[in-house]
Amino acid sequence: MVTDRDILILRAVSRYYVLNRHQIQRLIFPEDIHGRVTRRRLQSLIDADLLNRQPMLVCHPQNGVPAPVYYPSPKGIELLAEFTGDDRFLATATQAPTMHHVWHWLAVSETHIAFDQAISLQTADSPYAVRVVEWLNEYDVVNPAETLPEKRFHLYTLLRSSPRLICAPDAALLLNARGHSKVFYLEEDRATTGVHQIAASKSQGYAVLAEVSGHRRHFPQATIDTFTVLMIAPTARRRDALRKAFREKQGAALWRFASVEDLKPERLLFEPIWYPCDGEPASLIKPNPLSEGESS
DNA sequence: CCGCCTAAGATACCGCTGTA
Protein backbone atom coordinates (compact mmCIF):
# COMPACT_ATOMS: atom_id res chain seq x y z
CA MET A 1 0.00 0.00 0.00
CA VAL A 2 1.30 3.44 -0.97
CA THR A 3 0.53 6.27 1.42
CA ASP A 4 0.60 10.02 0.84
CA ARG A 5 3.90 10.21 2.66
CA ASP A 6 5.30 7.46 0.44
CA ILE A 7 4.56 9.73 -2.51
CA LEU A 8 6.39 12.55 -0.71
CA ILE A 9 9.41 10.25 -0.29
CA LEU A 10 9.37 9.40 -4.00
CA ARG A 11 9.12 13.09 -4.86
CA ALA A 12 12.04 13.89 -2.58
CA VAL A 13 14.41 11.28 -4.05
CA SER A 14 13.34 12.29 -7.53
CA ARG A 15 14.22 15.90 -6.74
CA TYR A 16 17.42 15.35 -4.77
CA TYR A 17 18.56 12.03 -6.32
CA VAL A 18 20.46 10.66 -3.30
CA LEU A 19 19.18 11.00 0.26
CA ASN A 20 19.90 9.15 3.48
CA ARG A 21 17.29 8.09 6.01
CA HIS A 22 18.06 11.04 8.26
CA GLN A 23 17.42 13.59 5.50
CA ILE A 24 14.14 11.91 4.50
CA GLN A 25 13.07 11.90 8.13
CA ARG A 26 13.86 15.62 8.44
CA LEU A 27 12.00 16.49 5.25
CA ILE A 28 8.93 14.26 5.48
CA PHE A 29 8.69 12.71 8.96
CA PRO A 30 9.63 15.57 11.34
CA GLU A 31 7.36 14.07 14.01
CA ASP A 32 9.09 10.70 13.87
CA ILE A 33 11.23 10.76 17.00
CA HIS A 34 12.58 7.24 16.83
CA GLY A 35 13.01 7.10 13.04
CA ARG A 36 11.19 3.77 13.06
CA VAL A 37 8.29 5.05 10.96
CA THR A 38 10.69 6.42 8.36
CA ARG A 39 12.64 3.17 8.18
CA ARG A 40 9.45 1.18 7.90
CA ARG A 41 8.06 3.28 5.04
CA LEU A 42 11.40 3.14 3.22
CA GLN A 43 11.49 -0.64 3.62
CA SER A 44 7.97 -1.05 2.23
CA LEU A 45 8.86 1.12 -0.79
CA ILE A 46 11.95 -0.99 -1.40
CA ASP A 47 9.95 -4.22 -1.09
CA ALA A 48 7.62 -2.87 -3.77
CA ASP A 49 10.60 -1.91 -6.03
CA LEU A 50 9.47 1.71 -5.85
CA LEU A 51 12.77 2.85 -4.36
CA ASN A 52 16.42 1.75 -4.53
CA ARG A 53 18.83 1.41 -1.65
CA GLN A 54 22.60 1.65 -1.84
CA PRO A 55 24.51 0.37 1.19
CA MET A 56 27.31 2.67 2.33
CA LEU A 57 30.29 0.51 3.03
CA VAL A 58 32.77 3.24 3.86
CA CYS A 59 31.24 5.49 6.43
CA HIS A 60 31.98 7.17 9.73
CA PRO A 61 29.40 9.89 10.49
CA GLN A 62 30.42 10.11 14.13
CA ASN A 63 30.22 6.46 14.96
CA GLY A 64 27.66 3.74 14.52
CA VAL A 65 26.91 1.43 11.65
CA PRO A 66 26.99 2.51 8.01
CA ALA A 67 23.66 3.98 6.97
CA PRO A 68 22.43 3.21 3.45
CA VAL A 69 21.27 5.87 1.00
CA TYR A 70 18.17 5.89 -1.18
CA TYR A 71 17.75 6.85 -4.82
CA PRO A 72 14.96 6.64 -7.41
CA SER A 73 13.86 3.44 -9.12
CA PRO A 74 12.25 3.18 -12.59
CA LYS A 75 9.04 1.81 -11.07
CA GLY A 76 8.99 4.60 -8.50
CA ILE A 77 9.24 7.43 -11.01
CA GLU A 78 6.61 5.71 -13.16
CA LEU A 79 4.25 5.71 -10.22
CA LEU A 80 5.09 9.33 -9.53
CA ALA A 81 4.40 10.34 -13.13
CA GLU A 82 1.12 8.46 -13.07
CA PHE A 83 0.09 9.83 -9.67
CA THR A 84 0.87 13.45 -10.52
CA GLY A 85 0.10 13.35 -14.22
CA ASP A 86 3.51 14.94 -14.81
CA ASP A 87 5.68 13.01 -17.26
CA ARG A 88 8.76 15.08 -16.41
CA PHE A 89 9.33 12.71 -13.49
CA LEU A 90 10.21 10.02 -16.04
CA ALA A 91 13.46 11.89 -16.85
CA THR A 92 14.74 11.37 -13.29
CA ALA A 93 18.09 9.60 -13.08
CA THR A 94 17.70 6.09 -11.63
CA GLN A 95 21.27 4.84 -11.93
CA ALA A 96 22.96 3.68 -8.76
CA PRO A 97 25.27 6.32 -7.29
CA THR A 98 28.89 5.21 -7.40
CA MET A 99 29.78 3.81 -4.01
CA HIS A 100 32.75 6.08 -3.30
CA HIS A 101 30.84 9.18 -4.48
CA VAL A 102 27.94 8.74 -2.09
CA TRP A 103 29.21 11.32 0.40
CA HIS A 104 29.62 13.73 -2.46
CA TRP A 105 26.03 13.17 -3.59
CA LEU A 106 24.76 13.69 -0.06
CA ALA A 107 26.62 17.00 0.06
CA VAL A 108 24.98 18.08 -3.20
CA SER A 109 21.51 17.11 -1.97
CA GLU A 110 22.13 18.93 1.31
CA THR A 111 22.99 22.10 -0.63
CA HIS A 112 19.94 21.64 -2.85
CA ILE A 113 17.72 21.27 0.23
CA ALA A 114 19.25 24.44 1.71
CA PHE A 115 18.44 26.34 -1.51
CA ASP A 116 14.86 25.06 -1.54
CA GLN A 117 14.37 26.01 2.10
CA ALA A 118 15.92 29.44 1.55
CA ILE A 119 13.49 30.03 -1.30
CA SER A 120 10.49 28.90 0.74
CA LEU A 121 11.51 31.09 3.69
CA GLN A 122 10.62 34.16 1.65
CA THR A 123 7.25 35.63 2.47
CA ALA A 124 4.69 36.81 -0.04
CA ASP A 125 5.87 40.41 0.34
CA SER A 126 9.56 39.50 0.09
CA PRO A 127 11.29 42.26 -1.89
CA TYR A 128 13.06 40.05 -4.43
CA ALA A 129 10.77 37.04 -4.97
CA VAL A 130 13.75 34.80 -5.62
CA ARG A 131 13.04 31.39 -7.10
CA VAL A 132 14.93 28.49 -8.62
CA VAL A 133 13.60 28.23 -12.16
CA GLU A 134 15.42 24.97 -12.84
CA TRP A 135 17.92 22.73 -11.10
CA LEU A 136 20.02 20.20 -13.01
CA ASN A 137 21.95 17.42 -11.37
CA GLU A 138 25.18 16.09 -12.79
CA TYR A 139 23.61 12.90 -14.12
CA ASP A 140 20.33 14.31 -15.41
CA VAL A 141 19.94 12.68 -18.78
CA VAL A 142 19.18 14.65 -21.91
CA ASN A 143 19.55 11.76 -24.36
CA PRO A 144 19.07 8.25 -22.90
CA ALA A 145 20.14 6.51 -26.12
CA GLU A 146 23.68 7.94 -25.96
CA THR A 147 26.57 6.47 -24.00
CA LEU A 148 29.11 9.28 -24.50
CA PRO A 149 28.80 11.48 -21.40
CA GLU A 150 28.93 14.73 -23.41
CA LYS A 151 25.90 13.57 -25.38
CA ARG A 152 24.06 11.65 -22.67
CA PHE A 153 24.14 14.14 -19.82
CA HIS A 154 22.70 17.60 -19.75
CA LEU A 155 25.59 19.29 -17.96
CA TYR A 156 28.72 17.39 -19.02
CA THR A 157 30.42 19.58 -21.60
CA LEU A 158 33.28 18.57 -23.89
CA LEU A 159 35.11 21.80 -24.64
CA ARG A 160 38.13 20.48 -26.54
CA SER A 161 39.09 17.02 -27.76
CA SER A 162 42.84 17.39 -27.88
CA PRO A 163 44.10 17.93 -25.34
CA ARG A 164 40.83 16.88 -23.81
CA LEU A 165 39.10 19.60 -21.79
CA ILE A 166 35.76 19.05 -20.11
CA CYS A 167 33.51 20.89 -17.72
CA ALA A 168 31.33 18.67 -15.52
CA PRO A 169 29.55 20.64 -12.79
CA ASP A 170 28.11 18.82 -9.78
CA ALA A 171 24.85 20.66 -10.39
CA ALA A 172 23.52 23.80 -12.05
CA LEU A 173 20.67 26.13 -11.27
CA LEU A 174 18.90 29.01 -12.88
CA LEU A 175 18.03 31.60 -10.26
CA ASN A 176 15.38 34.23 -10.93
CA ALA A 177 14.83 37.45 -9.04
CA ARG A 178 12.42 40.10 -10.28
CA GLY A 179 12.53 39.04 -13.87
CA HIS A 180 16.30 38.49 -14.15
CA SER A 181 17.61 34.96 -14.50
CA LYS A 182 21.20 33.96 -13.89
CA VAL A 183 23.04 30.66 -14.20
CA PHE A 184 24.96 29.25 -11.23
CA TYR A 185 27.09 26.13 -11.22
CA LEU A 186 27.75 24.17 -8.08
CA GLU A 187 30.96 22.49 -6.99
CA GLU A 188 30.99 20.56 -3.73
CA ASP A 189 34.38 20.32 -2.09
CA ARG A 190 34.90 17.51 0.39
CA ALA A 191 38.54 18.22 1.20
CA THR A 192 39.64 14.89 -0.22
CA THR A 193 42.10 16.45 -2.68
CA GLY A 194 44.68 19.22 -2.38
CA VAL A 195 43.40 22.72 -3.15
CA HIS A 196 46.00 23.32 -5.87
CA GLN A 197 45.03 20.13 -7.67
CA ILE A 198 41.36 21.16 -7.54
CA ALA A 199 42.12 24.66 -8.79
CA ALA A 200 44.22 23.25 -11.62
CA SER A 201 41.65 20.69 -12.69
CA LYS A 202 38.51 22.82 -12.50
CA SER A 203 39.41 26.41 -13.32
CA GLN A 204 40.23 25.99 -17.00
CA GLY A 205 37.02 24.16 -17.85
CA TYR A 206 34.84 26.90 -16.41
CA ALA A 207 37.01 29.65 -17.92
CA VAL A 208 36.59 28.17 -21.40
CA LEU A 209 32.90 27.49 -20.74
CA ALA A 210 32.56 31.21 -20.06
CA GLU A 211 34.49 32.16 -23.22
CA VAL A 212 32.16 30.12 -25.41
CA SER A 213 29.05 31.02 -23.35
CA GLY A 214 28.45 27.32 -22.76
CA HIS A 215 25.95 28.11 -20.01
CA ARG A 216 23.57 29.31 -22.73
CA ARG A 217 23.28 25.72 -23.92
CA HIS A 218 22.31 24.55 -20.44
CA PHE A 219 19.85 27.36 -19.80
CA PRO A 220 18.79 29.18 -22.99
CA GLN A 221 16.24 31.16 -21.00
CA ALA A 222 18.89 32.94 -18.84
CA THR A 223 18.71 36.71 -19.15
CA ILE A 224 22.03 37.61 -17.53
CA ASP A 225 25.01 37.06 -19.77
CA THR A 226 27.50 35.74 -17.23
CA PHE A 227 27.50 32.83 -14.81
CA THR A 228 29.00 32.20 -11.39
CA VAL A 229 30.48 29.01 -9.97
CA LEU A 230 29.56 28.39 -6.34
CA MET A 231 32.00 26.20 -4.45
CA ILE A 232 30.94 24.83 -1.08
CA ALA A 233 33.79 23.98 1.31
CA PRO A 234 33.41 21.91 4.47
CA THR A 235 35.08 24.53 6.68
CA ALA A 236 35.95 28.24 6.58
CA ARG A 237 39.65 27.38 6.65
CA ARG A 238 39.29 25.13 3.62
CA ARG A 239 37.22 27.82 1.88
CA ASP A 240 39.99 30.36 2.30
CA ALA A 241 42.62 27.88 1.12
CA LEU A 242 40.56 27.30 -2.02
CA ARG A 243 40.19 31.05 -2.63
CA LYS A 244 43.93 31.44 -2.45
CA ALA A 245 44.50 28.52 -4.80
CA PHE A 246 42.07 29.86 -7.39
CA ARG A 247 43.33 33.47 -7.16
CA GLU A 248 45.96 33.20 -9.90
CA LYS A 249 43.99 30.84 -12.09
CA GLN A 250 42.26 31.54 -15.36
CA GLY A 251 38.68 32.73 -14.83
CA ALA A 252 39.15 33.38 -11.11
CA ALA A 253 36.45 36.06 -11.23
CA LEU A 254 33.80 33.42 -11.99
CA TRP A 255 34.16 31.79 -8.59
CA ARG A 256 32.49 32.36 -5.21
CA PHE A 257 33.25 30.30 -2.14
CA ALA A 258 31.18 29.52 0.95
CA SER A 259 31.63 27.21 3.89
CA VAL A 260 29.02 24.67 4.93
CA GLU A 261 28.52 26.27 8.35
CA ASP A 262 27.46 29.52 6.63
CA LEU A 263 25.15 27.76 4.22
CA LYS A 264 22.00 28.03 6.30
CA PRO A 265 18.65 28.59 4.52
CA GLU A 266 18.12 31.86 6.37
CA ARG A 267 21.51 33.22 5.29
CA LEU A 268 22.02 31.68 1.89
CA LEU A 269 20.40 34.30 -0.35
CA PHE A 270 20.73 37.64 1.38
CA GLU A 271 23.73 37.53 3.68
CA PRO A 272 27.37 38.05 2.73
CA ILE A 273 28.58 34.47 2.97
CA TRP A 274 29.93 34.19 -0.59
CA TYR A 275 33.63 35.01 -0.84
CA PRO A 276 35.37 35.91 -4.09
CA CYS A 277 39.02 34.93 -4.59
CA ASP A 278 39.99 38.44 -3.52
CA GLY A 279 38.13 40.88 -1.32
CA GLU A 280 35.06 41.00 0.84
CA PRO A 281 32.19 38.49 0.86
CA ALA A 282 28.90 39.45 -0.74
CA SER A 283 25.38 38.10 -0.74
CA LEU A 284 24.10 35.98 -3.60
CA ILE A 285 21.26 38.41 -4.27
CA LYS A 286 22.53 41.96 -4.23
CA PRO A 287 20.50 44.52 -2.31
CA ASN A 288 20.78 47.04 -5.17
CA PRO A 289 17.55 46.66 -7.18
CA LEU A 290 19.36 47.49 -10.43
CA SER A 291 21.64 44.46 -10.25
CA GLU A 292 19.55 41.92 -8.37
CA GLY A 293 19.87 38.36 -9.48
CA GLU A 294 23.56 38.88 -9.99
CA SER A 295 26.39 38.11 -7.73
CA SER A 296 29.16 39.96 -9.47
C1' DC B 1 -27.46 2.08 12.85
C1' DC B 2 -24.84 -1.12 15.57
C1' DG B 3 -21.35 -4.33 16.86
C1' DC B 4 -17.72 -7.10 15.37
C1' DC B 5 -13.74 -8.25 12.71
C1' DT B 6 -9.67 -7.46 9.92
C1' DA B 7 -5.89 -4.96 7.66
C1' DA B 8 -2.47 -1.69 7.72
C1' DG B 9 -0.13 2.33 9.54
C1' DA B 10 1.79 4.62 13.67
C1' DT B 11 4.13 4.28 17.95
C1' DA B 12 7.12 2.64 21.53
C1' DC B 13 10.55 -0.31 23.14
C1' DC B 14 14.42 -3.32 22.66
C1' DG B 15 18.38 -6.01 21.31
C1' DC B 16 22.02 -6.34 17.82
C1' DT B 17 25.92 -4.49 15.31
C1' DG B 18 30.24 -2.08 13.87
C1' DT B 19 33.26 1.86 14.71
C1' DA B 20 35.78 5.34 17.40
Next chain:
DNA sequence: TACAGCGGTATCTTAGGCGG
Protein backbone atom coordinates in the same frame (compact mmCIF):
# COMPACT_ATOMS: atom_id res chain seq x y z
C1' DT C 1 32.59 1.18 26.24
C1' DA C 2 29.51 4.70 24.10
C1' DC C 3 26.87 5.51 20.40
C1' DA C 4 24.05 5.76 16.27
C1' DG C 5 21.44 3.24 13.14
C1' DC C 6 19.02 -1.03 11.87
C1' DG C 7 15.23 -4.24 12.13
C1' DG C 8 11.98 -7.30 15.18
C1' DT C 9 7.83 -7.19 17.78
C1' DA C 10 3.92 -5.90 20.74
C1' DT C 11 0.40 -2.60 21.12
C1' DC C 12 -2.56 1.19 19.78
C1' DT C 13 -5.25 3.58 16.20
C1' DT C 14 -7.96 4.08 12.19
C1' DA C 15 -10.61 2.77 8.12
C1' DG C 16 -13.49 -0.23 5.89
C1' DG C 17 -16.38 -4.48 5.18
C1' DC C 18 -20.23 -7.13 6.63
C1' DG C 19 -24.14 -9.34 8.79
C1' DG C 20 -28.09 -8.35 11.48
